[in-house]
Structures are given as C-alpha cells and as structure tokens.
Amino acid sequence: MSAGCRSDSKPLETLHKAIWRPVGTWSGRSGIQTESFELGGQWRIRWEARDETSPGAGHLRISVNSAVSGRPLMLAVDHRGIGRDTVAVTEDPHLFYLVIDSSNLDWSVTAEEPVAADTGNTR
Numbered sequence: 418m419s420a421g422c423r424s425d426s427k428p429l430e431t432l433h434k435a436i437w438r439p440v441g442t443w444s445g446r447s448g449i450q451t452e453s454f455e456l457g458g459q460w461r462i463r464w465e466a467r468d469e470t471s472p473g474a475g476h477l478r479i480s481v482n483s484a485v486s487g488r489p490l491m492l493a494v495d496h497r498g499i500g501r502d503t504v505a506v507t508e509d510p511h512l513f514y515l516v517i518d519s520s521n522l523d524w525s526v527t528a529e530e531p532v533a534a535d536t537g538n539t540r
Contacts, residue, residue: 438529438530439527444526451514456528458507460529460531461503464479465500466522469498469499474520474522476519476520478494478518484513490513
C-alpha cells in the first residue's frame, strides 16, 4: 500500500526547514494499537528498534490505519533487526492510529507534524 498524494502539500524544502512537533510517542517490546490522533498533509514517523534477543531475530512492523474505517492506509515500516529511520507520510487530513507489531526487540515510535520554522530571513 502507498500513501496518498496532495497537490497542496508543503514543498520538500519547507519540510526540511520545519521544526517537528511530536503528536504521540510510544515504546514497548510487544505489539500495540495506539490511540487515535488527527493529522493531515505531510507528517512523519520516527522509529527505533534495539536490544534484539539474538542477532537477526527481531522484527518491527508499523502500519498507519484510518480511525474512521479501521482500514490500513500504509505499511510504514517492515524492518528486521536493529535500526532506526524516519518515514514520511502524506495523507489527506484524517483521524489515524498506528498498529505496531514487534518480536524479539524493544522499540520506540514517534508521530510528528511539521511546524513552520523561522528561517531568520527579513528580506
């Protein structure tokens, strides 16, 4: 599955200059379904997988789901082993929740939205 596109999304250069505000942060060792949160346009998921029980045994999977219909909208992460990354999500404004499945590792996940940064330009 892939994320949707929007024609009125912020340009990529604006997002690189953005300050990212956490909307929700979760951590654990087993799977969970997060509470619902409302976002739209472009946002991101920062994740980390660590403390694997044995090398190559860990697995982390994160899906973005509609809190209205319950249907999965995007498979954001499907990762084996330890690691960390940031995944961009582009969806129309919506009420979302994440389903986080894991085995044999500890994880942390943060959903973040961009907040315009003051670039200091006064021209």
